[in-house]
Amino acid sequence: xxxxxxxxxxxxxxxxxxxxxxxxxxxxxxxxxxxxxxxxxxxxxxxxxxxxxxxxxxxxxxxxxxxxxxxxxxxxxxxxxxxxxxxxxxxxxxxxxxxxxxxxxxxxxxxxxxxxxxxxxxxxxxxxxxxxxxxxxxxxxxxxxxxxxxxxxxxxxxxxxxxxxxxxxxxxxxxxxxxxxxxxxxxxxxxxxxxxxxxxxxxxxxxxxxxxxxxxxxxxxxxxxxxxxxxxxxxxxxxxxxxxxxxxxxxxxxxxxxxxxxxxxxxxxx
Amino acid sequence: xxxxxxxxxxxxxxxxxxxxxxxxxxxxxxxxxxxxxxxxxxxxxxxxxxxxxxxxxxxxxxxxxxxxxxxxxxxxxxxxxxxxxxxxxxxxxxxxxxxxxxxxxxxxxxxxxxxxxxxxxxxxxxxxxxxxxxxxxxxxxxxxxxxxxxxxxxxxxxxxxxxxxxxxxxxxxxxxxxxxxxxxxxxxxxxxxxxxxxxxxxxxxxxxxxxxxxxxxxxxxxxxxxxxxxxxxxxxxxxxxxxxxxxxxxxxxxxxxxxxxxxxxxxxxx
Numbered sequence: 001x002x003x004x005x006x007x008x009x010x011x012x013x014x015x016x017x018x019x020x021x022x023x024x025x026x027x028x029x030x031x032x033x034x035x036x037x038x039x040x041x042x043x044x045x046x047x048x049x050x051x052x053x054x055x056x057x058x059x060x061x062x063x064x065x066x067x068x069x070x071x072x073x074x075x076x077x078x079x080x081x082x083x084x085x086x087x088x089x090x091x092x093x094x095x096x097x098x099x100x101x102x103x104x105x106x107x108x109x110x111x112x113x114x115x116x117x118x119x120x121x122x123x124x125x126x127x128x129x130x131x132x133x134x135x136x137x138x139x140x141x142x143x144x145x146x147x148x149x150x151x152x153x154x155x156x157x158x159x160x161x162x163x164x165x166x167x168x169x170x171x172x173x174x175x176x177x178x179x180x181x182x183x184x185x186x187x188x189x190x191x192x193x194x195x196x197x198x199x200x201x202x203x204x205x206x207x208x209x210x211x212x213x214x215x216x217x218x219x220x221x222x223x224x225x226x227x228x229x230x231x232x233x234x235x236x237x238x239x240x241x242x243x244x245x246x247x248x249x250x251x252x253x254x255x256x257x258x259x260x261x262x263x264x265x266x267x268x269x270x
Numbered sequence: 271x272x273x274x275x276x277x278x279x280x281x282x283x284x285x286x287x288x289x290x291x292x293x294x295x296x297x298x299x300x301x302x303x304x305x306x307x308x309x310x311x312x313x314x315x316x317x318x319x320x321x322x323x324x325x326x327x328x329x330x331x332x333x334x335x336x337x338x339x340x341x342x343x344x345x346x347x348x349x350x351x352x353x354x355x356x357x358x359x360x361x362x363x364x365x366x367x368x369x370x371x372x373x374x375x376x377x378x379x380x381x382x383x384x385x386x387x388x389x390x391x392x393x394x395x396x397x398x399x400x401x402x403x404x405x406x407x408x409x410x411x412x413x414x415x416x417x418x419x420x421x422x423x424x425x426x427x428x429x430x431x432x433x434x435x436x437x438x439x440x441x442x443x444x445x446x447x448x449x450x451x452x453x454x455x456x457x458x459x460x461x462x463x464x465x466x467x468x469x470x471x472x473x474x475x476x477x478x479x480x481x482x483x484x485x486x487x488x489x490x491x492x493x494x495x496x497x498x499x500x501x502x503x504x505x506x507x508x509x510x511x512x513x514x515x516x517x518x519x520x521x522x523x524x525x526x527x528x529x530x531x532x533x534x535x536x537x538x539x540x
Contacts, residue, residue: 004311005318007274008281012324015282030322041274048275052300054282100434106427110418137426144411148380156378156407165368175407187374193372 004032006041014045014069016058017123018118040068053077070125071118071149075226075269081115082247082264088153089231092258095186099253101260107202110140116247117145120200120228123245123268124150126227129198131155131191134212135184141202142230146200155190157216159183161214163191169219176206176240184212185221186239195222204232204246214241231262276301276311284315284327284339288388289395289421293336310322323347340387340395341419351385352517352534359501359518362528370521371510371530377500378411386517387415390470390498393515393538394420396494397495399468401425401461406456409471411501416470425460427486429453435460439489446476446510454482456490462535465492474502477510484511501532 009029027038034104045109046057049069056072059065073081094102103188108114125222129150135157143184158165160183170185179185190199199213210227217224232239234245247268280297297308309329316327317338326342329335343351355376364372376382390412399420404413405427417424428435430453440455461467468482480497486492502516504510519539521531 001318001321002314004274004277005321008277008315008318009324011278011286011324012319019428044272044274045278045356048271049282051275052272052279054279063308071433082416085419092365096434096436098433100436102434102436102457102459104426106415110414110421110424113414114418134474137410137428140407140410141414141424143377144380144383144414148384152374154378154380154411156374162367164366164372165374166366166370166372187372187376189372191376236503 001031001033003037003041006033007045010038010041011045012065017069017151018149019068019070021060021066021068022063023048024183026066056211070122075117078119078269080120082268085112085132086115086248086262086264089262090260092260094260095255095258097255099255101231101250101253103202103231104138104239107138110141113141113145116142116230117147118149119247120198121147124226124228127198128196130196131222132200133157133186133191134200134237135159135209135213135219138203142202143200144162146198147230150198155186157213158188160185164165164180166244169216171212171215171219173212173215176207176208176236177212178243182209183252184209184213184216186216191217191220191222192220196225197222198225198226201228202230204229204239204244205243206236210244211240232265271301271303273311276303276308277315277471279313280308281315284337285324285325287339287421288419289338289340289391291330291334291336291338296336322377340392342392343389348389348539349534351389351539355382356518356532356534359532360530362374362530365523365528366523367525367531369522369525371501371520371523372426373472373501374408377408380411383415386412386500387417388419389484389517390416390468391419394468394496394498397468398466400466401492402468402470403456403461405429405479405483408473412472413470413526416468419470420475425456427454427456427483429507432457439455439486441482441489443482443485444478446478446506451483452479453480454486456486461487461490461492463491465490466495467492468495472500473500474499474514474516475511477514481510490501502535 024038131146132143132154165187167188168185197217227244229246231248233250306535326340402413402417402424435457437458439454497514499516501518503520
């Protein structure tokens with residue numbers, strides 16, 4: 001196999017397996033090439049990715065070593081994506097009677113959720129999450145894509161405990177907005193003790209659900225390493241959780257004028 | 271930029287955008303190369319993918335033309351994946367009190383759901399689905415990954431209608447197993463008329479939920495082009511839907527002996 005053919009296959013494999021360490025021997029055996037040739041191939045791929053802002057290749061030495069691909073967007077690239085997302089979401093047709101914002105098509109789209117998941121992974125990768133947690137339903141696509149980019153499992157808390165998942169741990173929590181009591185539960189076997197959990201959801205208002213997820217994580221003797229939201233409302237200013245990260249801020253929905261005002265969180269990349 | 275660097279970037283872009291037609295001009299402008307050079311690059315990538323069973327590159331002529339990547343596994347590759355999946359699922363530790371099979375970790379794993387989604391896409395791509403439909407909750411990761419591989423949107427029916435999604439269409443259906451009445455609804459704006467819908471879910475017993483989804487699709491004046499399940503129980507033999515495709519068949523769970531018996535659907539590739 002020629003170098004250019006090997007490069008096509010290595011590049012494909014790496015980008016399909018983000019944050020996974022793949023040994024040079026694996027590539028060598030698969031492609032019938034010496035380790036030194038694979039090493040040269042990787043230098044070419046690494047450089048091509050770097051100069052075109054297509055992510056980062058890292059070679060890790062040692063017995064458990066190999067090469068690892070991670071998505072890595074510049075602040076400028078992330079900003080351009082978020083500007084596009086803002087413009088899409090500010091379409092007045094997205095106002096739902098009652099003053100809600102329709103964003104299901106966006107968060108359920110493989111393309112948007114894939115990019116958002118990669119951005120969340122990039123923001124929290126240094127905190128070394130071992131699991132991504134969300135609560136059903138709308139957070140699932142983004143949580144899955146975040147888990148994919150981090151190469152860790154996703155776990156999903158249910159609104160009720162399901163008999164088909166065996167023993168579970170449940171909590172009750174008060175939604176900040178409605179002052180209603182809700183339940184949330186997770187199968188005991190889903191989350192090991194001492195896990196490092198990244199909480200992900202699509203939308204946060206008062207933060208009651210996010211706080212519920214934190215309490216659930218504590219019940220599993222695990223640790224929350226971050227809380228990532230796609231959209232958070234500006235009001236109420238004081239949320240029930242501290243230390244969360246949001247991509248966008250929903251400033252206002254004016255149902256009378258038919259206007260939606262969304263801004264990019266300017267503290268995101270600082 | 272050298273040919274080998276261009277190939278690294280083109281291969282990455284194609285594999286990250288399955289079933290999307292990308293023009294040669296796009297690559298030419300991005301990578302600063304003539305269309306004829308890009309065309310030669312694509313021949314190399316195409317051949318490398320082909321000889322190593324890594325999917326299919328097709329060049330489409332005309333003004334709307336370009337190059338398109340699709341995952342394509344051989345019957346042997348699919349069989350090897352399904353054998354591994356069978357072995358994983360037959361672990362006696364997966365028996366849940368009540369005689370259920372725990373498979374949430376598998377269907378929520380980005381790696382397994384990604385591969386299953388690619389297989390579903392491959393099986394139904396010639397039926398030209400325009401949307402992938404599932405019902406919350408457990409089918410979502412596989413539906414999302416199927417939608418990703420097909421490059422179409424995912425839509426998710428809810429168990430209750432949500433105020434934040436605007437006007438919705440709902441149906442009632444009887445679950446085949448429990449003889450209980452359930453509800454299922456979908457936002458009106460989520461699915462256009464004349465859509466070609468691929469129904470995806472993780473598990474089917476009697477088929478009541480799948481039939482409910484079919485009825486919901488009919489309410490939208492759309493058309494079902496296929497129904498794809500990961501696991502279907504052998505009993506009851508007669509399901510409430512005809513013409514479904516399943517990867518695996520759950521033959522038996524013997525809670526006394528602690529044994530799970532799962533087989534590969536041998537009609538899958540025929």
